[in-house]
Amino acid sequence: MEAATKEKYNDIKVWFNNLFELSESKLNGQKNYPIHAIRTTAIKHLQQIDFPTRSVEEWKYTSVTPLLQHDYKEAIPYKLSEKKLHYFKYKKLDTHLLVFVNGIFNENLSHIEHLPKGVEIMNMGSALTDKRFKHTAYVYLSKLATTEQNAFIVINTAFAKNGIFVYVSPHTVVEKPIHLLHIGSAKKDPLMITPQCLILAEDNSELSLIETYHGSSDNSGIYFTNAVNQFIAGKNAHIKHYRLQNESETAFHINNTQIIQERDSVYSSYAFDLGSNLVRNNLSSQLNGQGTSTNLHGVYLAHNKQHIDNHTFIDHAHAHCNSNELYKGIITDNAKGVFNGKIIVRQDAQKTNAFQQNNNLVLSKTATMDSKPQLEIFADDVKCSHGATIGQLEEEAVYYLRSRGLSNEQAQSILQHAFLKEVVDRIPLSPIRKSIDKLIVEKLTKSTANALNNLN
Amino acid sequence: MLSIKNLKVSVEGKQILNGINLEVKAGEVHAIMGPNGSGKSTLAHAIAGRENYEVVEGHIIYKGKDILELSIDERAREGVFLAFQYPVEVPGVSTTNFLKHALNAVRKQQGKEQMDAMEMLKLIKEKAKLVETDEKLLSRSLNEGFSGGEKKRNEILQMAVLEPQLAILDETDSGLDIDALKVVANGVNKLRSKNNAIIVVTHYQRLLNYIIPDFVHVLYQGKIVKSGGKELALKLEEQGYDWIKEETESFATT
Numbered sequence: 001m002e003a004a005t006k007e008k009y010n011d012i013k014v015w016f017n018n019l020f021e022l023s024e025s026k027l028n029g030q031k032n033y034p035i036h037a038i039r040t041t042a043i044k045h046l047q048q049i050d051f052p053t054r055s056v057e058e059w060k061y062t063s064v065t066p067l068l069q070h071d072y073k074e075a076i077p078y079k080l081s082e083k084k085l086h087y088f089k090y091k092k093l094d095t096h097l098l099v100f101v102n103g104i105f106n107e108n109l110s111h112i113e114h115l116p117k118g119v120e121i122m123n124m125g126s127a128l129t130d131k132r133f134k135h136t137a138y139v140y141l142s143k144l145a146t147t148e149q150n151a152f153i154v155i156n157t158a159f160a161k162n163g164i165f166v167y168v169s170p171h172t173v174v175e176k177p178i179h180l181l182h183i184g185s186a187k188k189d190p191l192m193i194t195p196q197c198l199i200l201a202e203d204n205s206e207l208s209l210i211e212t213y214h215g216s217s218d219n220s221g222i223y224f225t226n227a228v229n230q231f232i233a234g235k236n237a238h239i240k241h242y243r244l245q246n247e248s249e250t251a252f253h254i255n256n257t258q259i260i261q262e263r264d265s266v267y268s269s270y271a272f273d274l275g276s277n278l279v280r281n282n283l284s285s286q287l288n289g290q291g292t293s294t295n296l297h298g299v300y301l302a303h304n305k306q307h308i309d310n311h312t313f314i315d316h317a318h319a320h321c322n323s324n325e326l327y328k329g330i331i332t333d334n335a336k337g338v339f340n341g342k343i344i345v346r347q348d349a350q351k352t353n354a355f356q357q358n359n360n361l362v363l364s365k366t367a368t369m370d371s372k373p374q375l376e377i378f379a380d381d382v383k384c385s386h387g388a389t390i391g392q393l394e395e396e397a398v399y400y401l402r403s404r405g406l407s408n409e410q411a412q413s414i415l416q417h418a419f420l421k422e423v424v425d426r427i428p429l430s431p432i433r434k435s436i437d438k439l440i441v442e443k444l445t446k447s448t449a450n451a452l453n454n455l456n
Numbered sequence: 457m458l459s460i461k462n463l464k465v466s467v468e469g470k471q472i473l474n475g476i477n478l479e480v481k482a483g484e485v486h487a488i489m490g491p492n493g494s495g496k497s498t499l500a501h502a503i504a505g506r507e508n509y510e511v512v513e514g515h516i517i518y519k520g521k522d523i524l525e526l527s528i529d530e531r532a533r534e535g536v537f538l539a540f541q542y543p544v545e546v547p548g549v550s551t552t553n554f555l556k557h558a559l560n561a562v563r564k565q566q567g568k569e570q571m572d573a574m575e576m577l578k579l580i581k582e583k584a585k586l587v588e589t590d591e592k593l594l595s596r597s598l599n600e601g602f603s604g605g606e607k608k609r610n611e612i613l614q615m616a617v618l619e620p621q622l623a624i625l626d627e628t629d630s631g632l633d634i635d636a637l638k639v640v641a642n643g644v645n646k647l648r649s650k651n652n653a654i655i656v657v658t659h660y661q662r663l664l665n666y667i668i669p670d671f672v673h674v675l676y677q678g679k680i681v682k683s684g685g686k687e688l689a690l691k692l693e694e695q696g697y698d699w700i701k702e703e704t705e706s707f708a709t710t
Contacts, residue, residue, distance in 0.1 A: 400544035403504055404558035404614060405532035405565070414557065418548025418597075 001053055009051045012068050017043060020158055023074055034128040034138065035163075042145035042158035051151045061338040061370045062309040067252040067278055070190035070222055074159065075102035080183060080216075085109055088181060088214050093431035095179040095210065096121070098164065102184055102223070103193035105162045118172035118205075124163030124196060133200075137165055140198055140230050150282070152254045156194045156228040163196035168205040170234070177208035177242075177429070184213065184247060186221030195227040203234040203262075209241050210432065215248025215275060222250055229257040233265035235289070240268050242432055246439060247275040249306065255281045263289025263318075270427050272436055273300040273308050274443050284313035287349075290320045298327035299423050301440065302335035302367075303447040309338035316349040316379075325356040328423050330416055330444070332363040332451055341386070342374040349379045356386040361393060361419055364451060393419075413448040417441055457482045457653045458503070458622055463514035464678075465502045471512065472498040474678035480622070483650040487664055487689060488657045490675035491697040496657045497541060499675065500626040503655075504538035505531045518622065532558075533565035537620030539611035541627040546598040551610060554598050555580055555617050562618055583616040587643040605636035612643040623647070624655045629663035641666030661693035676704055 001009075020043045030036055051068060052059035080101050089097070098121070099109040105123070112121050122130070127137040144157045168174055184193055201207050213225055225247060233239050239259075247253050253276040259267050273279050285294045300308045314323045323343065331337040339358045360369045373386035393415050401411035420440060427433035458480040465473040472495045480486050490496050502509050503516060505528035515522050523531055546554070559579075560570045571579070584591060587609045599607050608628050615623055625644065629637055644667050648654065656667055664672070664686060672688040673680045676697070681704045682688065692700075 394544075396544050397546050399506065399528065400540065400546065401549075401554070401558075402527070402529040403532055403538055403540075404554070404618065405529055405561040406557055407529050407561070408527070410557060410561070411529075414549055414554075415546070418546065421548040 001050065001055070005053060009068075012051065013047055015071060016046060016155060016158070019072070019074060023159070033125060034134070035125040038128075038138075038141050038145045039158050039160075041142065042154050045145055045148070046151060046154045046158060049149055049151055049154065058311065058340075061336075062278075062280055062307065064280075067224060067254075070224070072192035072224055073189045075104065075191040075193045075223065077101045077104040077106065078185060078187070080106065080109065082109065084216070085181075085183075088183060088212065090179070090210075090431045090435055093177070093429065095177050097179045097181060100162060100180065100182045100195060102191060103162055103182065103195055103225075105164075116172065116174060118169035119174055120165075120167040121178070122165050124160070124165050124198065127165035127198070133165060133167060136200055136232075137198060140232070144228070150256060152226050153228050153256050156196055156226050156256070159192065160194040160196035160228070163198070166197065166199040166207075166209070168199075168201045168207050170202040171204045172202075173206040174208070177210050179210040179212070182211075182213045182225070183216050184220060184223045184225060184251060185216035186223040188221075190222040190224065193223055193225045195225065197229045199229070199231045199239070201231070201233050201237040201239055204236045205234065206238040207240070208429070209239065211242065212244040213247050213253065213275075215246070215251055218248060219250055220248035222252075224252040225254070227253075227255045229255070231257070231259040231267065233259065233261045233267055235262045236264040237262070238266045240428065241270070242427070242429070243269065243271040244436060244439075245271075245273045245275055245279065249275060249277055249304065251276050253279045257281070257283045259285040259294075261285055261287050261289070261292045261294065264291040265289075266293040266295075268295040269297060271296075271298045271310075272440075273298070273310070274439060276308070277306060279306075279308040280311070281309070282311045282313070284315070285323075286315045287317055287321045290318045292318075292321045294321075294323040296323070296325040296327070297423050297426055299420050299440070300327070300329040300337060301443050301447070302329070302331045302337050303333045303443070303450070304335060305333070306335045307338075308335075309340075311340045311342070313342045314344075314354065316343065316345040316352045316354060319348060319350045319352070321349065322353045323355070326423055326426075327358045328360070328420055329369065330361045330363065330419065331367040331369050332447055334364075334366045336367070337369040339369075339371045339388070340374065341372070343376070343384070343386075345375075345377040345379050345382055345384060347378040350381045352379060352382040352384065354382070354384040358388045359419075360390045361416065362390055363392065409445075409448050409452055412452070413441070413444040416444050416448070457519060459517040460503075461515045461517065463499075463502065463516065464512040465498060466510050466512055467498060467508070472678050473502065475514070476678070476680060478673065478680065480653045480655060482621075482653055484671065485648065485654045485656065485667060485669045487669035487672045488655060488675055489659070489661070489672060489689060489692055491701070492659070494675045495678040496659075496675050497626055500538055500624045500655070500657050503624055504528055504536060529561075533562050535562075535621035537615050537618060537623045539608075539615060539623065539625045539628050541630065543599045543607040543611055545600045545602075547600050549598050550596060551594045551598050551613070552577065552580055555614060558614070559617055580613075580617055583613055586616055586646055587612045588639050589613050604631040605633070608632060608636065608640055609643070612640055616643060616647055619647070619652075621652045622655070623652065624657065626657045627659060628656075629658055629660060637663060638666060661689045664689045674700055676700055
C-alpha cells in the first residue's frame with residue numbers, strides 16, 4: 001500500500017476509534033455486558049487491519065475511497081409515520097415485521113408479537129446473555145471481532161447496537177416470512193448505519209427472511225449502510241433469503257452475508273440492487289456437509305454514476321452438493337457494474353454440480369461492466385459450468401416492437417424488462433415478485449427516458 | 457391511401473430502389489412480385505420506416521401526408537403494418553403482453569380509450585381463433601421457439617388485433633405448407649375491407665390463389681417494370697421471370 005493511502009486509512013481508523021469512544025462515553029452501566037466486550041475487541045482489531053485498496057484482487061474493480069471520504073457519525077433515529085412506512089411494506093404479504101429507522105429498531109412500528117412456537121427474535125445483547133443462545137452468539141460474533149480481515153465487517157461488529165438474533169428450533173416451519181425493513185435518511189451529517197443479523201435455523205427447520213433497504217426519499221443525504229448477516233442452516237434446514245436494496249442514490253451500501261450450510265440444507269437467495277451510489281455485496285456460502293443446495297439469484301440496475309459490485313463465493317468442500325447461480329444486470333449512463341463469482345470445488349467434493357451464469361446489458365458507451373467467473377476445481381468427478389455475457393439490446397428486436405407502434409423508449413424498456421424476467425420469475429413469493437417487478441419497471445422507464453433524452 | 461413517387465432508397469451505401477412509383481387506394485390488394493434481390497423487401501421496410509434505410513429521392517404519401525419524416529413507430533401508430541418475412545424472437549415478452557402495449561399505443565394515437573387487461577385478452581383470443589392460433593402460444597415468449605408457420609400466423613394475429621389501414625405482407629407465404637398458407641390467407645381475407653389496403657410481397661404466385669389481388673406489379677432491379685391484373689401473376693408462375701428480365705434489358709439497350 002502506498003504511504004499516502006496508508007496514512008489516509010490510518011486517519012480514518014482514528015476517526016472510527018474516536019467515534020467509538022464517543023459512543024462509549026454515553027453508555028451507563030452497560031460496560032460489563034458481553035456485547036460490549038465483543039464490540040471493544042472489534043474496534044481494537046480494526047487498528048490491526050486495513051481497508052481494501054484496488055491492488056487487492058478482491059477489490060480490483062471497486063474503490064472504497066468515495067465511501068470513506070466522509071466523516072460518519074453514529075446514526076440517530078428520526079420519527080417515521082405509520083403512513084410513510086406503509087409505502088415500504090409488502091401490501092399483500094403477512095410478515096413478522098421488524099422496522100429499523102437509520103438502523104435503530106423501532107418497536108412501535110414493528111410487529112413480532114405473533115411469533116409461532118419455536119421461533120425467537122431478540123436483540124443480540126439479549127442473545128449473548130440467554131443461556132440457550134449465548135454460546136452460539138458468542139462464537140459467531142467474536143470470530144468477526146478477532147480474526148475477520150474485512151474492515152467493514154469489523155466496523156459493523158464494533159458499532160452494531162441493534163443487532164438481531166433469530167432462532168428457529170428444530171422441525172419448526174416459520175410460515176410467515178420475517179421482514180427486516182430498513183429506512184435510511186441523513187438530514188445533516190453523514191451517518192453510518194450498522195445492521196447486524198445472526199440467524200440460527202436448526203435441523204429440519206424452514207424460514208424465509210426478507211431484508212429491504214430503502215432511502216426515505218430520492219435524496220436522503222449521505223449515509224452508509226454497512227450490514228452483516230450470518231446464517232447458520234442446520235441439517236436439512238431450508239432458508240429463503242430475499243434482499244432488496246433500494247437506497248437513496250446518495251447512499252453507500254456494503255452488505256456482507258455469510259452462510260454456513262450443514263448437510264442437506266438448502267439456501268436460496270434473491271438479491272436485487274437498484275439504489276445507492278456505491279454498492280458492494282459479498283455473499284458467501286460454506287458447505288459443511290453433503291447434499292446441500294445453494295441457489296443464488298441476483299439482479300442489478302445501475303444508471304447515472306452508480307457503481308454496483310456483487311461478489312459471491314461458494315465453497316464446495318463436500319461431495320454431492322449443488323450450487324446454481326444466476327445474476328443479471330443492466331448498466332447504463334456512466335454507471336459501472338462488477339460481478340465476481342468464485343466457486344471452489346475441493347478435492348473431496350466429488351459429484352458436485354456447480355452452475356454459474358452472469359448476463360449483462362451494457363447500454364451506453366460510457367457504462368462499464370467487469371464480469372469475472374472464477375472456478376477452481378480440484379475434484380475430478382464433477383459437473384461445473386459458468387458463462388458470462390456482456391451485450392446490447394438486439395436492434396432487430398427494437399425495430400420489430402417499434403414496427404407495431406411502441407415508442408423507442410417503450411420498446412427498449414420492455415426488452416430490458418424481458419431480459420431480467422428470467423430471474424424475477426424465480427422469486428417464489430408472489431407479492432414480493434410483483435413489488436420488485438414494479439420497482440424494476442419504474443427504474444427502467446426512468447433510465448431509458450433519461451438515456452434517450454441524452455442522445456437527442 | 458398510399459402514393460409512392462419516384463422512390464430511391466439505398467441501404468449501406470448501395471442503392472436498391474431506383475425510382476418506384478405506386479398508387480394504392482383503399483379497398484385494394486396489390487401484389488408485388490419479382491425475382492430474388494429485386495428490392496421487394498427493401499420496399500416493404502422502406503414504407504414501414506426502417507431506420508438505416510436512406511431515402512435518396514422521392515416521396516411516400518400516406519393518407520395525404522408525406523411520411524418520410526415519421527419514425528417507424530409513428531407510422532405504425534398511423535396505421536401502417538408490416539408483417540415480417542422473418543419475425544423476430546423476443547424472449548421474455550409474451551404475445552399478449554406485447555399486443556397489449558402495441559394496441560394501446562395505436563388506440564392512444566387514434567384518440568381512443570385504453571383497453572384494460574380483460575377486454576384486451578378477450579379481443580386477442582377472439583382474433584387468435586381467426587388465424588387458428590393455439591391460445592397456449594399467446595402466453596409464451598413472442599416467436600421464441602415457434603415453428604415457421606406459427607410465426608407467420610402470429611404476424612397475421614398481430615395484424616388482426618391492430619387493424620391497420622395499410623398492411624404490407626413481406627413474403628408471409630414463404631416456408632409455409634399449403635395448410636398453413638390457407639390459414640394465413642384466410643386470416644388476411646377476413647381483414648380485407650373497403651377501408652384498408654393490403655400490399656402482398658411474394659416470390660411465388662401460389663399465395664395469390666388464396667388472396668386475390670386487384671393489381672400485380674413486377675419489381676426488377678429496384679423498379680416496377682410491369683403492372684397488370686391477377687393474370688400477370690399466373691403468367692409469371694408459368695414462364696418465370698426470364699421474359700421480364702429480357703424485356704427490361706432490351707428496353708434498356710434500345
